[in-house]
Amino acid sequence: MDARILLVEDDPSIREVTAIGLGSAGFAVTTAVDGVEGLERFRADPFDLILLDIMLPRLDGYEVTRQIRRTSTVPVVMLTARGDTMDVVVGLEAGADDYVRKPFDLPELIARIRAALRRAGTTADDVEELRIGNLVIDVAGRSVTRDGADVPLTRTEFDLLEELVRHAGQVLSRDVLLDRVWGYDYLGDSRLVDVAIQRLRSKVETDSTNPELIQTVRGAGYKAVR
Amino acid sequence: MIRGVRARLTATIVFLVVLTATVLGLASYVFVDARLHQQTLDEARDQARFDLSVLAPQILGEQPTPASFAELTAAFHFRTLKSIIVPVGGLPISDPSSLQGTLDSIPTSVRQFVDGGQIAYSWQTVDGVPSLIVGGRAGGTGPEIYLIHDVSALQQALDQLRLALGVGALILAIVAVVAARLVARGVLAPVDEASRAAERIAGGDLSARVPVTSTDEFGQWAARFNRMADSLEDTILRLEAAQTQNRRFVADVAHELRTPVAALVAEASVLGAHLDALPFEARRTGELVVHDIGRLRFLVEDLMELSRFDAAGEEVRLQAIDLGRLIRDVAAARLRDAVLELPDDRVVVETDPRRLERIVGNLLDNAREHAPGALVVVRLRSTVDEVRIAVLDRGPGVPPDRLGRIFERFFMADPSRRGGSGLGLAIAAEHAALLGGRLRARNRDEGGLEIELVLPVTQPLPDGDAAAISRGDAENR
Numbered sequence: 001m002d003a004r005i006l007l008v009e010d011d012p013s014i015r016e017v018t019a020i021g022l023g024s025a026g027f028a029v030t031t032a033v034d035g036v037e038g039l040e041r042f043r044a045d046p047f048d049l050i051l052l053d054i055m056l057p058r059l060d061g062y063e064v065t066r067q068i069r070r071t072s073t074v075p076v077v078m079l080t081a082r083g084d085t086m087d088v089v090v091g092l093e094a095g096a097d098d099y100v101r102k103p104f105d106l107p108e109l110i111a112r113i114r115a116a117l118r119r120a121g122t123t124a125d126d127v128e129e130l131r132i133g134n135l136v137i138d139v140a141g142r143s144v145t146r147d148g149a150d151v152p153l154t155r156t157e158f159d160l161l162e163e164l165v166r167h168a169g170q171v172l173s174r175d176v177l178l179d180r181v182w183g184y185d186y187l188g189d190s191r192l193v194d195v196a197i198q199r200l201r202s203k204v205e206t207d208s209t210n211p212e213l214i215q216t217v218r219g220a221g222y223k224a225v226r
Numbered sequence: 227m228i229r230g231v232r233a234r235l236t237a238t239i240v241f242l243v244v245l246t247a248t249v250l251g252l253a254s255y256v257f258v259d260a261r262l263h264q265q266t267l268d269e270a271r272d273q274a275r276f277d278l279s280v281l282a283p284q285i286l287g288e289q290p291t292p293a294s295f296a297e298l299t300a301a302f303h304f305r306t307l308k309s310i311i312v313p314v315g316g317l318p319i320s321d322p323s324s325l326q327g328t329l330d331s332i333p334t335s336v337r338q339f340v341d342g343g344q345i346a347y348s349w350q351t352v353d354g355v356p357s358l359i360v361g362g363r364a365g366g367t368g369p370e371i372y373l374i375h376d377v378s379a380l381q382q383a384l385d386q387l388r389l390a391l392g393v394g395a396l397i398l399a400i401v402a403v404v405a406a407r408l409v410a411r412g413v414l415a416p417v418d419e420a421s422r423a424a425e426r427i428a429g430g431d432l433s434a435r436v437p438v439t440s441t442d443e444f445g446q447w448a449a450r451f452n453r454m455a456d457s458l459e460d461t462i463l464r465l466e467a468a469q470t471q472n473r474r475f476v477a478d479v480a481h482e483l484r485t486p487v488a489a490l491v492a493e494a495s496v497l498g499a500h501l502d503a504l505p506f507e508a509r510r511t512g513e514l515v516v517h518d519i520g521r522l523r524f525l526v527e528d529l530m531e532l533s534r535f536d537a538a539g540e541e542v543r544l545q546a547i548d549l550g551r552l553i554r555d556v557a558a559a560r561l562r563d564a565v566l567e568l569p570d571d572r573v574v575v576e577t578d579p580r581r582l583e584r585i586v587g588n589l590l591d592n593a594r595e596h597a598p599g600a601l602v603v604v605r606l607r608s609t610v611d612e613v614r615i616a617v618l619d620r621g622p623g624v625p626p627d628r629l630g631r632i633f634e635r636f637f638m639a640d641p642s643r644r645g646g647s648g649l650g651l652a653i654a655a656e657h658a659a660l661l662g663g664r665l666r667a668r669n670r671d672e673g674g675l676e677i678e679l680v681l682p683v684t685q686p687l688p689d690g691d692a693a694a695i696s697r698g699d700a701e702n703r
Contacts, residue, residue, distance in 0.1 A: 011485050011488070011489060013486070013489035013492075013493065014485070014488055014489045014492055017489065017492045017493045017496055018492055020496055021492065021495065021496040021499075024496070024499070081484055081485075081488065102484070102488040103484075103487055103488035103490075103491035103492065103523055103527075104488075104491065104492065105491065105492075105495040106492060106495040106496055106499070107495065107499075109492075190545075219545070219546055
């Protein structure tokens with residue numbers, strides 16, 4: 001089945017040509033012209049990925065992301081313009097998984113979308129369980145439980161946790177994490193990693209200001225405790 | 227210069243004061259000296275007249291005897307006068323006897339006058355005591371009598387006067403120096419004020435003014451200085467406002483172009499994927515559209531980047547970076563044929579990798595456009611306190627008079643050449659400045675242009691374990 005993408009973009013030309021480009025790349029694209037309509041579409045139908053402009057009339061992309069995150073772990077990729085006063089960090093903190101700078105080439109956008117979908121769709125065949133602290137990570141079921149209680153993670157957060165726990169005790173640099181989790185082969189934005197780590201800690205650590213499971217190694221990267 | 231004027235003014239005043247004091251002191255000394263000597267001499271002469279014409283003849287009588295000489299000597303001695311008596315045709319009688327040789331020291335002219343029956347005198351030192359010798363013959367024809375007056379008191383008084391005048395002159399000179407300096411400072415204060423104000427203006431404080439405290443020449447001059455500063459400030463502020471407006475306009479234009487350009491880029495990428503399906507003319511036109519949209523995109527992105535520098539909202543994100551690796555990565559992406567001259571040892575500095583990539587990338591783009599197809603060399607060198615990344619090409623270089631302008635916006639060394647936005651080097655220079663470094667360009671002796679980035683290495687690496695961190699990074703790759 002083709003991946004279903006919700007494209008929320010207010011500029012008609014960009015919206016139309018992006019829909020055409022994604023359509024010819026094999027995606028099923030639904031479009032919305034502003035944040036409010038975007039949320040309505042998101043609630044009406046299931047999507048595999050949300051492509052979200054930041055500067056939207058009525059309801060901006062940050063707020064749309066926050067609302068989506070209340071009920072869903074669907075991958076959200078932001079479309080941001082260079083020079084926007086609001087930083088992408090705000091979007092990442094709201095729960096977005098990745099971002100693409102405007103202007104973008106369609107092949108570039110498609111590559112980012114595929115990377116996000118690949119992460120979201122990863123299903124291990126073998127039944128495997130990873131443990132860290134009092135967390136149990138069900139790799140196949142893509143779920144995390146603490147003492148039997150479900151810990152809701154977005155797909156990016158889950159992948160990040162899985163990557164760190166699989167290499168527990170080893171320091172993984174931001175570049176390595178960008179490569180393995182986000183699929184950037186050359187110099188992505190290290191803030192993606194920092195913000196995702198911060199969100200992940202707020203969910204899995206007992207005290208996120210004093211992290212015990214995922215530690216920062218100054219100047220080098222992050223590591224999960226063994 | 228002001229220091230010189232002050233010194234000259236001080237010296238002139240001190241010279242005049244000291245000259246006046248010296249002339250006055252000398253004149254009064256000479257006057258007092260002459261008066262005192264004259265007075266002493268007058269008294270001694272009057273006394274001598276009496277002694278010679280009345281006292282001596284009375285004691286000596288017609289036929290002086292040794293006893294009468296002794297009586298006369300005793301009479302003089304009683305008045306604390308030393309005396310030498312030379313009887314006619316006899317040996318001199320001295321009182322005290324230590325004056326034995328003194329007779330020879332009396333000038334011959336005096337002896338001759340005395341011999342002729344006149345009264346004569348001489349100022350001279352006798353037995354180490356300043357003295358006045360008055361001589362004459364008793365009764366005009368009798369024995370020669372020389373009376374020796376002790377004038378050391380006179381000499382002491384004159385010595386004291388000299389000392390007093392000297393000390394007075396010295397004190398006056400010191401007072402003159404201090405006063406002259408104060409006067410000079412007072413006179414030159416407005417010049418100092420103006421000098422300080424001019425310095426502040428030169429340092430960028432356009433509001434600096436000179437206080438107008440008087441209506442004299444200095445006051446008028448200060449007022450004119452202030453009028454000049456007013457007009458300077460006005461002009462500069464207007465120029466700055468115009469430049470700000472100009473830059474804001476460019477920023478606004480770039481901002482407004484952003485969305486349509488984003489649409490065009492997306493459209494071009496879709497169009498580009500379907501060019502093969504078009505008939506030839508449409509296909510060629512389509513290719514040109516895609517190409518030109520690409521150029522438009524980079525121009526607008528460069529303008530946006532420069533506008534952000536102007537808005538001064540740029541943050542620098544430092545991390546430990548292996549420069550050799552960064553250069554290899556950028557060269558691989560921008561100019562594969564570039565020859566890299568990297569040191570054997572790793573060069574790790576704390577810097578913002580994105581900005582450094584932009585700089586090196588733009589320098590490589592520039593070299594490629596400047597000298598298409600020619601050999602380009604990227605050279606990395608490091609010293610204790612700085613690293614240098616140079617990009618060398620084999621192009622035509624830049625005329626020396628235009629070399630200083632190549633980091634200006636929209637500057638093209640060769641305006642007829644197309645390609646580039648003319649903003650790449652300006653952007654690189656802005657990034658370099660943000661990293662605390664600078665770019666410099668020179669024509670190479672062997673032909674071609676060399677642009678070098680000089681980055682200071684002042685940032686201590688975190689915890690001093692930079693090498694360990696870099697190794698860890700490398701293993702992770």
